[in-house]
Amino acid sequence: MSTPSRRPRPNPIADDGNELRFCSTCAFSDACLSQGYDKAALMDLHVLVEHIGPFHEGEHIFREGDEFNAIAAVRAGTVKTYVLDASGQEQVLGFHLPGEIIGLNAISEARYPCNAVALDTVMLCRFSFPKMALLATRMPGLQAQLFRLLSQDIGKAALLAGDYSADQRMAAFLVALSRRFAQRGFSATRLHLTMTRTDIANYLRLAPETVSRVLKRLQEDGLIRVDRRELEMLDPARLEELARPVLRH
Amino acid sequence: MSTPSRRPRPNPIADDGNELRFCSTCAFSDACLSQGYDKAALMDLHVLVEHIGPFHEGEHIFREGDEFNAIAAVRAGTVKTYVLDASGQEQVLGFHLPGEIIGLNAISEARYPCNAVALDTVMLCRFSFPKMALLATRMPGLQAQLFRLLSQDIGKAALLAGDYSADQRMAAFLVALSRRFAQRGFSATRLHLTMTRTDIANYLRLAPETVSRVLKRLQEDGLIRVDRRELEMLDPARLEELARPVLRH
DNA sequence: CGAGAAATTGAAGCCTCTCAAGCTATGTGG
DNA sequence: CCACATAGCTTGAGAGGCTTCAATTTCTCG
Numbered sequence: 001m002s003t004p005s006r007r008p009r010p011n012p013i014a015d016d017g018n019e020l021r022f023c024s025t026c027a028f029s030d031a032c033l034s035q036g037y038d039k040a041a042l043m044d045l046h047v048l049v050e051h052i053g054p055f056h057e058g059e060h061i062f063r064e065g066d067e068f069n070a071i072a073a074v075r076a077g078t079v080k081t082y083v084l085d086a087s088g089q090e091q092v093l094g095f096h097l098p099g100e101i102i103g104l105n106a107i108s109e110a111r112y113p114c115n116a117v118a119l120d121t122v123m124l125c126r127f128s129f130p131k132m133a134l135l136a137t138r139m140p141g142l143q144a145q146l147f148r149l150l151s152q153d154i155g156k157a158a159l160l161a162g163d164y165s166a167d168q169r170m171a172a173f174l175v176a177l178s179r180r181f182a183q184r185g186f187s188a189t190r191l192h193l194t195m196t197r198t199d200i201a202n203y204l205r206l207a208p209e210t211v212s213r214v215l216k217r218l219q220e221d222g223l224i225r226v227d228r229r230e231l232e233m234l235d236p237a238r239l240e241e242l243a244r245p246v247l248r249h
Numbered sequence: 250m251s252t253p254s255r256r257p258r259p260n261p262i263a264d265d266g267n268e269l270r271f272c273s274t275c276a277f278s279d280a281c282l283s284q285g286y287d288k289a290a291l292m293d294l295h296v297l298v299e300h301i302g303p304f305h306e307g308e309h310i311f312r313e314g315d316e317f318n319a320i321a322a323v324r325a326g327t328v329k330t331y332v333l334d335a336s337g338q339e340q341v342l343g344f345h346l347p348g349e350i351i352g353l354n355a356i357s358e359a360r361y362p363c364n365a366v367a368l369d370t371v372m373l374c375r376f377s378f379p380k381m382a383l384l385a386t387r388m389p390g391l392q393a394q395l396f397r398l399l400s401q402d403i404g405k406a407a408l409l410a411g412d413y414s415a416d417q418r419m420a421a422f423l424v425a426l427s428r429r430f431a432q433r434g435f436s437a438t439r440l441h442l443t444m445t446r447t448d449i450a451n452y453l454r455l456a457p458e459t460v461s462r463v464l465k466r467l468q469e470d471g472l473i474r475v476d477r478r479e480l481e482m483l484d485p486a487r488l489e490e491l492a493r494p495v496l497r498h
Numbered sequence: 499c500g501a502g503a504a505a506t507t508g509a510a511g512c513c514t515c516t517c518a519a520g521c522t523a524t525g526t527g528g
Numbered sequence: 529c530c531a532c533a534t535a536g537c538t539t540g541a542g543a544g545g546c547t548t549c550a551a552t553t554t555c556t557c558g
Binding site for chain 1: 535537538
Binding site: 083085086091093104105106107108113133134136137138140143144146147148149150151152153154155157158160161162163205244245248 | 332334335336340342353354355356357358362382383385386387389392393395396397398399400401402403404406407409410411412454493494497
């Protein structure tokens, strides 16, 4: 993982607990806290955390083929993961919001199988994976959380693999985005899209023109109101209905 | 996991090493053997293994919503995993050959998110997941192998998610199948398809008619020779070429 | 041998893509 | 401050690949 702008920090563990608060967005802290681990165990976890960033729009966090040594939790901003096919066409694998983990698909090959780029200003928590795996042998709760996270990602990828209509895909994308924002305490109905229409198209396996047309159609039908990157869900119920075949709940 | 026909076995660990040979198809044994664990550690692993089966064609191994408590390695036969959408349409998630693991996507929810059915006579190695996770805390090699397996499956699902032509999908399906058979010591060029055309169609997100037409086209072009469920790859190089955009190597 | 499932083949239609042009916002330099 | 350049977005028209519907053939198995 490249660390173009690692901030100098004298001590990764601050006495005032700032670091712990910072990492409350990370899935791991939740796991550990909920397991009732003592302060020493939490220290162990936080010692292997590096806060890196900011990455600016367009900056790459890692590239396909880079040696894998760490996973990372998004603290702020949006990360896009993608691969390029033979013809240079971009295939977007996912968008990663604050609280979500990137790099899990790199474990098996010990190399990142995709590129990761910041869509806006991104802050990350970097976890050395070897250290984390070692720690997990002493913290069953952490191990279990890692298994859960990995298992989750298997299912996510299968979502958009079905042959759904462009409308269903778009609705599913918006509903999923909305849920993930809501889970982090953001508005569930007003979304700021940090990605371009082309990014969305490459993610949903549609042409950019189709994305444009679908958004227009959804707006004409009163399901959403969209202005540039700002999107409001006017009829969440009908959107969920549209997305149901894709999301399955 | 339902176990309709568990065979009675007096002692899961046979002195003559039969069990070890049996499980040589399981990814876990490889991991442990290659880590240089002592016999006691291997015993631990094999104590939590249950050999179950046979499951006959059409028999379900687990169903969507079933409580998750074990993953399983296929020892013999083919397992199809699938979900049903609202309209009853089957969406095939994958075909699992001997040596491959099923149930990894159930960890996060503690329930199986899909159905698993035997396409022919299937024998399984059942691993209690809680026990295995516990054992993994004492065997870092086993933990690493579990992480690798989970990570692998994340990437696999993304393969067919791209928008490829019917020919590319079919070629990728055949090439991947061929490689997996070859890895297990079977012929890489002569395949016996255990699944129906409709199964393949539901996996590749095509209409059954399209599968039929594509196979015919590939045969007319001299890439394959197909007779019912028997398929011979006549020009593996061109097939790989066709499949490259999907498989990426 | 006959019933039923699976597979094949043909014709028509539709959804999405491609290609091409125009539009809008942003930012830069004169 | 405005003209211009650029990237992103939108809109339209036409083409194409896959699906759907329907009918027929082939295979399997009791």
